[in-house]
Amino acid sequence: MKRFKELLLFIVTVSLMMLSGVIIKNILAAFGIVYTPDNYYLYSIIDLLSSLLVIIVLFIIHGKTLYEDFIKLKKEKFGLLKYLGLIALGYLLLMNLETVSTIISRFIAYLIQVDMNTSDNQQKIETIIHVSPIYMAISACLLAPLEEELLFRASIRKTIKNKGVFIAVSGLFFGLMHITDNFILLLLIMILGFAISEIYYSKLNKKNKILLSVISIVISLSIFIISILIFYGSINAYIYSLNPNEILNGITYVCLGCYLAGVYVYTDNIYYTIGIHMLTNSVATIMLLLK
Helix, strand or coil: CCHHHHHHHHHHHHHHHHHHHHHHHHHHHCCCCCCCCCHHHHHHHHHHHHHHHHHHHHHHHHHHHHHHHHHHHHCCCHHHHHHHHHHCCCHHHHHHHHHHHHHHHHHHHHHHHCCCCCCHHHHHHHHHHHHHHHHHHHHHHHHHHHHHHHHHHHHHHHHHCHHHHHHHHHHHHHHEEEEEECCCHHHHHHHHHHHHHHCCCCCHHHHHHHHHHHHHHHHHHHHHHHHHHHHHHHHHHHHHHHHHHHHHHHHHHHHHHHHHHHHHHCCCCHHHHHHHHHHHHHHHHHHHHCC
C-alpha cells in the first residue's frame, strides 16, 4: 500500500513537471507578460521558474531522504575528499558510456540510412544558452540535476523495490522524457515496472510470477496500441509521426539514465548522482558557452 501511494505521488509530480511551464506562462500572462516561441530570453526565465516550482514540491516530498543521505555522507571516511573523488570518477565513467552509446546510435543510423543530428531538445538549449547564459546556466547546472535526480532516481526508487527493474524504468523514463511528451507511454512504463517489481516480491511461485509478468506486459502493450489507434487512427500513422533522429538520440539518454540509477543503487545516496549530474551539465554548459 505504501509503494502504491508512492506511485500515485510520482504520477502527480511528473504531471506537475510536464505542466509547470504552462502554469508559469499563465501566471505571467495574468500580469501581461505573454510568451511567444521566438522569445528565448523569456523561455529561459519560464524554464527556471518551472524548475523551481517542481523542486520545491520535491524538497517537501524528499526532505527526509535529503537529510538522511547528507548525514550518511558526513559520516563517511575522508568525507568531502572521497565524495569529490567519486563524483569525478563517476563523471569520467559517464563520459565513456556516452561515447560508446553515441557510437552505437550512429552505427544504427548508418545501417538504417538516417542522417543523425543533434536532438531538437539539445539544439534548443544550445540556442537559448547564448541568449540568456546566466538563467540557463543556473537551470542546467543547478536546478535540472536537483529536479531530475530527485524525480527520476529518488521518487522511482521509493516506488520500485527491485533494483534491476528500478534501473531499467529510471533509465527509460529519464531517456524518453528528453525526446517525447507521450505521457501515456511514460505512465505505462512506470506502472509496468511497479507491477513487475511487486510481482517479483510477492509470495507466488516462480511460474506464476513469470505468468503475471507476461500478462502485465501484454496488458500494457494493448493499452498503448489502443491509445495509438485513438489518437493517430492507425499504427502506421504513429510510426510515420516518429522522428528517427530523436529516437536514436534517445539511446544515449536512456543509457545515461540507467547509469545514474545504477550509481544510486550502488551508493544508496542521492548526493552522488546529483553531484555527477551537476558536474556533467556544468562541463557541457561551459563547452557550449565557449563555442
